[in-house]
Amino acid sequence: MGFGALYRIYAGFVSPPPVKKRDDAIRFGLLGASSIAPIALIAPAKAHSEVIIAAVAARDRTRAEAYAKKHNIPIVHSTYEDLLQDPSIDAIYIALPNNLHYEWALRSLRAGKHVLLEKPSCSNAEEARALFTHPLLKAPNAPILLEAFHYRFHPVWQTFLARIHDPAMGRVKNAFVQQYLPKGAIPDNDIRWRFDLAGGAMIDFGTYTMSCLRQIFRQEPSEVLEAKYRGLMSPPAGLVEADQVDQAMTARYRTADGATGSLVADLSASGGWPLLPSSWTKNLPRLGWPKCEVALEERVVEDSEGQTHTVQRNVVIWNHLLPSIYHRVDVEDAHVIRRGEQVVKTWKESKREKAYKWPVGDARAGIEQEWWTSYLYQLHEFVNKVKGREGSGVWVDGEDSIKQMEAVDETYRKAGLKVRPRTAFEL
Numbered sequence: 001m002g003f004g005a006l007y008r009i010y011a012g013f014v015s016p017p018p019v020k021k022r023d024d025a026i027r028f029g030l031l032g033a034s035s036i037a038p039i040a041l042i043a044p045a046k047a048h049s050e051v052i053i054a055a056v057a058a059r060d061r062t063r064a065e066a067y068a069k070k071h072n073i074p075i076v077h078s079t080y081e082d083l084l085q086d087p088s089i090d091a092i093y094i095a096l097p098n099n100l101h102y103e104w105a106l107r108s109l110r111a112g113k114h115v116l117l118e119k120p121s122c123s124n125a126e127e128a129r130a131l132f133t134h135p136l137l138k139a140p141n142a143p144i145l146l147e148a149f150h151y152r153f154h155p156v157w158q159t160f161l162a163r164i165h166d167p168a169m170g171r172v173k174n175a176f177v178q179q180y181l182p183k184g185a186i187p188d189n190d191i192r193w194r195f196d197l198a199g200g201a202m203i204d205f206g207t208y209t210m211s212c213l214r215q216i217f218r219q220e221p222s223e224v225l226e227a228k229y230r231g232l233m234s235p236p237a238g239l240v241e242a243d244q245v246d247q248a249m250t251a252r253y254r255t256a257d258g259a260t261g262s263l264v265a266d267l268s269a270s271g272g273w274p275l276l277p278s279s280w281t282k283n284l285p286r287l288g289w290p291k292c293e294v295a296l297e298e299r300v301v302e303d304s305e306g307q308t309h310t311v312q313r314n315v316v317i318w319n320h321l322l323p324s325i326y327h328r329v330d331v332e333d334a335h336v337i338r339r340g341e342q343v344v345k346t347w348k349e350s351k352r353e354k355a356y357k358w359p360v361g362d363a364r365a366g367i368e369q370e371w372w373t374s375y376l377y378q379l380h381e382f383v384n385k386v387k388g389r390e391g392s393g394v395w396v397d398g399e400d401s402i403k404q405m406e407a408v409d410e411t412y413r414k415a416g417l418k419v420r421p422r423t424a425f426e427l
């Protein structure tokens with residue numbers, strides 16, 4: 001990793017250059033003193049002239065006060081509901097355990113606040129349907145609700161999609177998405193290991209892999225061909241339905257038009273070290289970039305005078321999850337010229353692409369910088385939507401979020417695990 005990456009980490013995550021705030025900036029309140037908010041919203045907000053992190057509420061006021069002091073948040077509320085009733089707050093960031101997303105998103109919308117809702121949007125598809133089709137979202141001047149699939153907003157993800165959905169190329173034939181967190185990264189008492197909090201690898205980390213596959217396919221997987229999970233090795237005593245919690249999930253899918261795809265999402269990965277025997281490394285934490293690999297169908301590009309020219313494209317994106325640190329898109333086009341059945345000539349064209357910003361001349365290019373994190377790109381689009389501006393066109397709509405949860409639920413069913421339970425809250 002070079003100096004460029006170090007600078008992008010520093011400017012994007014550690015100390016974004018502060019900007020002067022506008023008078024009409026959107027004032028955010030945070031529900032919960034969560035671990036992810038500093039990365040996903042507090043740091044990006046520093047660099048956005050139209051966002052102010054104005055308030056936080058935690059279950060324990062002392063904890064909220066300490067968090068507010070650390071992150072320079074001016075207002076502290078003693079309860080989540082108090083924060084929602086604060087008229088000075090325009091938008092709510094929900095980074096609560098997954099089982100609370102549905103309830104607090106609805107409560108926030110009822111209070112007239114815009115909502116940036118962490119992924120997964122809900123515990124299951126039933127909740128997602130009830131949330132994203134709720135009358136509160138259909139009223140005139142309804143608040144904005146966004147499931148925070150931040151990686152989709154980064155230019156490199158859009159570049160990757162453009163390479164695989166290139167009209168000059170064949171359709172998607174096969175895709176593979178992998179994401180590993182090294183063993184030991186998630187503590188034993190984490191919300192991700194709690195079935196009652198809608199935890200588990202598939203609904204947490206796996207929701208990204210599923211979202212990637214769905215965008216690669218540009219359609220829903222019509223069938224889960226196989227889903228296998230690895231359960232918790234030694235669940236801490238007292239965990240409710242610990243046998244329903246997946247530490248890792250691998251699954252295979254097929255679409256209606258015959259494309260296939262698979263995913264691996266592992267929250268506690270070990271082994272798999274290159275060059276060393278697996279017996280040496282099987283208990284060591286596994287490191288590895290998140291990546292998506294896509295193979296397109298071979299396509300005839302020219303057919304004349306008894307000769308056919310075909311091209312078959314493979315594309316890999318490295319590190320779709322935290323692309324501002326480092327990423328790469330590898331595109332390889334394999335060309336073949338045939339006369340009848342006979343191969344006359346073959347060659348390959350390869351390129352490696354980066355897209356920390358929108359390309360020069362692209363209508364989406366503007367004030368963005370190379371160090372912008374996917375979270376900052378996402379925040380810009382959220383603000384654009386709230387302010388009624390066109391923006392980059394990247395968005396995650398409610399129908400998408402519902403379909404996403406349906407695919408997660410189906411994967412759990414196929415694996416023989418319970419769909420995460422619906423909460424009792426109604427509105």
Ligand SMILES: NC(=O)C1=CN([C@@H]2O[C@H](COP(=O)(O)OP(=O)(O)OC[C@H]3O[C@@H](n4cnc5c(N)ncnc54)[C@H](OP(=O)(O)O)[C@@H]3O)[C@@H](O)[C@H]2O)C=CC1
Nearest residue numbers: 032033034035036057058059095096097098118119120191
């Ligand atoms: N976009 C991204 O990159 C990431 C998204 N996430 C998502 O964000 C959400 C929060 O994750 P993360 O920040 O890692 O989690 P944390 O455990 O750090 O934060 C969760 C917050 O939820 C509150 N909470 C309310 N009820 C409970 C409860 N019963 N048990 C535990 N906490 C409770 C706590 O707030 P209080 O302060 O009030 O006690 C806590 O601060 C998850 O939905 C996760 O999927 C997580 C990591 C990365």
Ligand SMILES: O=C1OC[C@@H](O)[C@H](O)[C@H]1O
Nearest residue numbers: 119181192204205267321
């Ligand atoms: O980005 C992420 O990385 C780690 C996961 O457990 C987390 O929930 C996810 O959002």
